[in-house]
Amino acid sequence: MTAAPLPERGYGLPHDVSVDGFRVDELIHFTMAAITVIFVVVAAALIWSFVKHRRGPALYSHGTRGSIGLVVGAVALVLFGVDGNLFVHTLGDMHEYFWNFKRAEAAEGAVRIEINAHQWSWDARYPGADGRFGTPDDVITTDDIRVPVGAPVVVQLASTDVIHSMYLPNLRVKQDAVPGTITRLTFQAKVPGEYEIACAQHCGPNHYKMRAVLTVLAPDAFRNWLADAAEDARRAYDPEDKEAHWGWEWRRFEP
Amino acid sequence: MSTSAQALAEAAQPIHPPPTSFWRQYVFSIDHKMIAKQFLWAGLLFLLVGGTLAMLIRWQWAYPYRPVPVIGQLFLRENGGVIGPATYQQIFTTHGLIMIFFAVTPVLIGCFGNFLIPLMIGARDMAFPKLNMYSFWTFLLSQLLVLASFLSDLGSAGAGWTTYPPLSTNVGTPGVGQTLVVAAIFVTGVSSTMGAINYVTTVIRMRAPGMGYMRLPLTMWGLWLTAILNALFVPVLGSAALLLLLDRNFGTQFFVAGASAVRGGGDPILFQHLFWIFGHPEVYILILPAWGILGDVIPFFARKPHHWYKGTVWSMVIVTVLSAMVYGHHMFMTGMSPLLGEGFMLFTLLISAPSMVVVLNWVLTLWRGSIRFDTPMLFALATVFVFGVGGLTGLFLADISMDLYLHDTMFVVGHFHFTMAAASFIAAMTGVYFWFPKIFGRKLDERLGKAHFWFTFVGITLVFGGQLLAGYAGQQRRLFDPFQYTFIHGLRGLNRWTSFFAFALFAGQFIFVWNFFRTLFGKAVRAGENPWQVTTLEWTATGSPPPFHNFDRIPEVVRGPHEFSNPEVRRLTGRDFAGQSEVLPGSAGPALAAARG
Numbered sequence: 001m002t003a004a005p006l007p008e009r010g011y012g013l014p015h016d017v018s019v020d021g022f023r024v025d026e027l028i029h030f031t032m033a034a035i036t037v038i039f040v041v042v043a044a045a046l047i048w049s050f051v052k053h054r055r056g057p058a059l060y061s062h063g064t065r066g067s068i069g070l071v072v073g074a075v076a077l078v079l080f081g082v083d084g085n086l087f088v089h090t091l092g093d094m095h096e097y098f099w100n101f102k103r104a105e106a107a108e109g110a111v112r113i114e115i116n117a118h119q120w121s122w123d124a125r126y127p128g129a130d131g132r133f134g135t136p137d138d139v140i141t142t143d144d145i146r147v148p149v150g151a152p153v154v155v156q157l158a159s160t161d162v163i164h165s166m167y168l169p170n171l172r173v174k175q176d177a178v179p180g181t182i183t184r185l186t187f188q189a190k191v192p193g194e195y196e197i198a199c200a201q202h203c204g205p206n207h208y209k210m211r212a213v214l215t216v217l218a219p220d221a222f223r224n225w226l227a228d229a230a231e232d233a234r235r236a237y238d239p240e241d242k243e244a245h246w247g248w249e250w251r252r253f254e255p
Numbered sequence: 256m257s258t259s260a261q262a263l264a265e266a267a268q269p270i271h272p273p274p275t276s277f278w279r280q281y282v283f284s285i286d287h288k289m290i291a292k293q294f295l296w297a298g299l300l301f302l303l304v305g306g307t308l309a310m311l312i313r314w315q316w317a318y319p320y321r322p323v324p325v326i327g328q329l330f331l332r333e334n335g336g337v338i339g340p341a342t343y344q345q346i347f348t349t350h351g352l353i354m355i356f357f358a359v360t361p362v363l364i365g366c367f368g369n370f371l372i373p374l375m376i377g378a379r380d381m382a383f384p385k386l387n388m389y390s391f392w393t394f395l396l397s398q399l400l401v402l403a404s405f406l407s408d409l410g411s412a413g414a415g416w417t418t419y420p421p422l423s424t425n426v427g428t429p430g431v432g433q434t435l436v437v438a439a440i441f442v443t444g445v446s447s448t449m450g451a452i453n454y455v456t457t458v459i460r461m462r463a464p465g466m467g468y469m470r471l472p473l474t475m476w477g478l479w480l481t482a483i484l485n486a487l488f489v490p491v492l493g494s495a496a497l498l499l500l501l502d503r504n505f506g507t508q509f510f511v512a513g514a515s516a517v518r519g520g521g522d523p524i525l526f527q528h529l530f531w532i533f534g535h536p537e538v539y540i541l542i543l544p545a546w547g548i549l550g551d552v553i554p555f556f557a558r559k560p561h562h563w564y565k566g567t568v569w570s571m572v573i574v575t576v577l578s579a580m581v582y583g584h585h586m587f588m589t590g591m592s593p594l595l596g597e598g599f600m601l602f603t604l605l606i607s608a609p610s611m612v613v614v615l616n617w618v619l620t621l622w623r624g625s626i627r628f629d630t631p632m633l634f635a636l637a638t639v640f641v642f643g644v645g646g647l648t649g650l651f652l653a654d655i656s657m658d659l660y661l662h663d664t665m666f667v668v669g670h671f672h673f674t675m676a677a678a679s680f681i682a683a684m685t686g687v688y689f690w691f692p693k694i695f696g697r698k699l700d701e702r703l704g705k706a707h708f709w710f711t712f713v714g715i716t717l718v719f720g721g722q723l724l725a726g727y728a729g730q731q732r733r734l735f736d737p738f739q740y741t742f743i744h745g746l747r748g749l750n751r752w753t754s755f756f757a758f759a760l761f762a763g764q765f766i767f768v769w770n771f772f773r774t775l776f777g778k779a780v781r782a783g784e785n786p787w788q789v790t791t792l793e794w795t796a797t798g799s800p801p802p803f804h805n806f807d808r809i810p811e812v813v814r815g816p817h818e819f820s821n822p823e824v825r826r827l828t829g830r831d832f833a834g835q836s837e838v839l840p841g842s843a844g845p846a847l848a849a850a851r852g
Contacts, residue, residue, distance in 0.1 A: 010745025013660075014729050024660050028651065035647035042618055042643065046636075049621040058625040058820040058831070063563035063616075071563060071615045075608050082650065083604040090656045091597060098659060099593050162422040163523060165588060165663060169729035169742055172660045176588045178523055179421055180512025183590035196742050200588075200663035200731045202415045204427055205340040208735040 005196045005213060014169045017191040017216070019150075020097045021172035027089060034082045098173065102254050104152035104186040109219070111153045113145065116246050117164035117177035119203060120210040125247045128230035134247040136237040139229040143212035148222035149192050155185040156251055165201035168214060174200055182251050189216040257808065260464035264809040268379040268461070273803035283392075285384035286803060287369045290391050292694065294365030297391075297398060302358040308350035310761050315343060317754035319736045340735040344413040345432070347733055349401070351416030352436065354676065355537070356443050357398050362683045363544045364447075364485070365394065368454055368478045370694060374793035374801060375472050377463025377810045377836070382456040386449050393446035400439035404432040412436035415733065417530060420510035420523050424502045434503055437496050444493040447485050454482035463792070463836075465812035469565065470835070472791045472816040476568055477547020480575045481540050488533045488540075488579065495529035527586050535582035539574055541675045542642070545682030546571060546613055549635050552685055553617050554817040555789045556632035557624025558831055561817045562616045570609035577606045587658045596655055603653035610646055614639065625820070629787070630704035631689035637712040638681045641719075645673030648723060666726025672719040681711065684767075692782030693793055695775060696800045703770040710763025718760055721753030788832055791816050795834030810836035 128137025199210035327336025409430025583599030
């Protein structure tokens with residue numbers, strides 16, 4: 001087995017263990033650089049005004065063509081150079097990767113999981129050998145989600161009480177679980193280990209305890225665990241236990 | 256000498272005798288200046304309540320599970336002074352609600368809106384003085400409902416200030432306290448709507464002769480646009496609150512849905528749409544008056560006309576229009592249609608353009624100004640700084656893919672505290688220090704004011720900066736004990752230091768309390784009519800404090816609000832400013848000046 005979730009350095013982004021997380025990090029670093037430049041330029045102009053100009057007589061001007069042009073030019077520069085860049089990159093990233101469920105589900109070895117969020121745990125359901133949800137060989141876990149390394153994982157999320165939000169800081173993804181609907185989340189881990197799953201949406205007094213662990217296993221280890229667990233699940237299946245049958249037919253969103 | 260336009264205005268707004276009875280003068284007053292003071296007291300009192308609640312949150316993050324000194328002994332005795340998870344969720348819920356609806360709103364909009372609108376546009380009172388009085392008393396009722404909620408069986412509201420169902424229905428928060436607070440939101444909405452209708456009408460109908468829209472002080476633009484937003488969107492919040500009350504108390508299921516544990520055919524996301532259609536304009540409702548105040552105070556103390564006044568005005572108008580079209584960025588993670596999300600992202604990024612124009616205009620107003628660093632100016636400059644930080648960090652959150660990581664973390668908390676909490680609070684302080692001489696006829700002490708300034712500015716930057724850092728490292732919001740998570744363990748020191756700075760920030764506010772009461776009840780030093788040597792009507796056309804009827808004669812406005820350092824004015828008067836209705840010696844009088852525009 002691997003080690004329990006490790007503490008992060010403290011400051012800065014938690015270390016990224018996902019295939020696509022770097023896309024988020026790159027945008028964060030780009031934005032950080034851009035706002036630092038903007039901040040320094042504006043602060044320098046202000047400090048210059050405070051120190052250099054304060055004693056002299058004030059300039060009588062409501063703004064000239066040149067100074068208004070400077071404002072418009074600076075705004076246009078930021079709008080197209082920074083905001084525009086963010087917009088275009090994000091459109092691409094969302095369509096190609098973070099919200100591209102079609103591609104993730106079609107990928108070879110893709111793992112499908114149904115997760116039922118409720119006060120205050122995460123119940124996960126894997127289809128057994130039959131590949132279908134809601135059958136006696138479904139593997140059900142609580143606050144313990146296991147995935148193989150290097151394969152896309154597609155999660156369908158539901159909630160049975162209030163709104164929760166599934167948040168994986170080390171994989172840079174998040175998705176709300178909303179009662180009455182099924183939402184989706186996809187990610188792909190690239191480093192085996194144990195990572196934390198957090199609830200990001202206030203969901204009652206024990207919101208702070210709604211923590212689960214994501215275990216990223218080597219593909220073989222994952223396959224063996226799932227096969228064993230499915231066997232156990234089939235033996236433990238109780239048709240009378242309606243509470244345990246919260247699964248749903250895997251939802252097809254795309255035609 | 257009076258012009259025909261002035262005679263018309265005088266005929267429309269004759270002078271009424273001031274009330275003589277105590278009740279009519281101080282309690283059930285219809286005088287906008289007295290109502291403004293009532294809002295100021297009510298707001299400052301709740302600012303103290305909201306601030307105390309913030310200290311409890313910070314205590315919990317610095318010393319989880321330890322008894323709270325003093326306050327714990329007073330209010331949490333049955334728990335040994337320790338904050339429990341159920342109490343904690345009430346603390347952060349009511350902190351947010353009180354600060355937004357019952358502290359900053361009454362000071363920025365209730366007090367300054369009421370006090371300044373008639374005086375700055377040259378009117379004798381509001382368009383509907385009685386409606387104004389009802390607005391205050393309705394507001395007071397909503398504050399009492401909030402206080403009552405703390406006394407109820409299961410305590411006050413606990414579903415977060417956003418009050419998302421199903422958590423805010425009986426499913427998650429069955430207590431009477433939550434019902435009382437939702438009712439308080441509804442009632443305060445009624446109060447805001449009444450105030451907003453009054454403000455909008457007053458600015459449209461009662462501007463003094465010559466006070467065209469492009470001569471309005473920017474404070475007026477800010478308050479007027481805010482009033483328009485209030486009139487349009489607070490009723491949406493009211494309807495959401497009403498439907499939620501029906502869900503809570505009458506068994507309807509507008510917002511209740513669920514698979515098994517909770518049945519119901521409603522839609523929790525519907526509430527979020529209603530809430531944020533109001534909730535995002537609300538951010539601008541709080542920031543537009545702040546922008547307005549800065550738009551006047553910065554040129555006043557830089558002794559320079561505002562740079563590109565029309566650019567700032569139109570930017571504020573554009574922000575007002577766009578404000579309701581960006582709200583979806585609060586809901587990027589709800590599973591909304593990607594196309595819808597991308598549209599909201601586009602508008603959110605676009606709204607940064609007018610905001611940048613406003614900020615750059617401040618910078619260019621200061622450029623080559625002859626800056627006077629009095630206390631109001633220090634607070635105004637601090638507002639520029641904190642709003643700048645808040646605005647820039649907003650870039651991260653406008654963006655869907657960065658929100659995959661940052662949404663619902665402390666980064667969001669830091670961002671909105673810099674913008675709508677720090678910027679609107681410091682701008683409110685700018686206003687308090689600046690207009691105090693006009694409201695009370697006395698000037699606050701400058702030395703104490705500057706001490707208060709440094710505590711506030713440095714404190715706020717460190718506290719909300721600490722929140723940004725915690726969120727950047729991934730810490731979620733609203734955690735009773737963040738250190739349940741291993742990945743947050745490294746942030747213990749950061750959280751504790753942020754708390755220390757917060758305690759210092761809170762303590763520093765008592766300098767202001769001391770200054771406020773000392774000036775008000777201590778030895779009287781008259782401020783004089785125009786202690787800051789500025790141009791707008793409330794300073795140049797009436798006394799401090801103004802008489803009951805505001806102006807002995809309704810002024811006729813002849814120029815814009817920021818006429819500073821004009822060489823021609825200096826030649827004629829020897830001063831570096833000219834009042835908005837001032838007739839310069841040797842000029843042909845207001846009629847001709849007005850004709851020339």
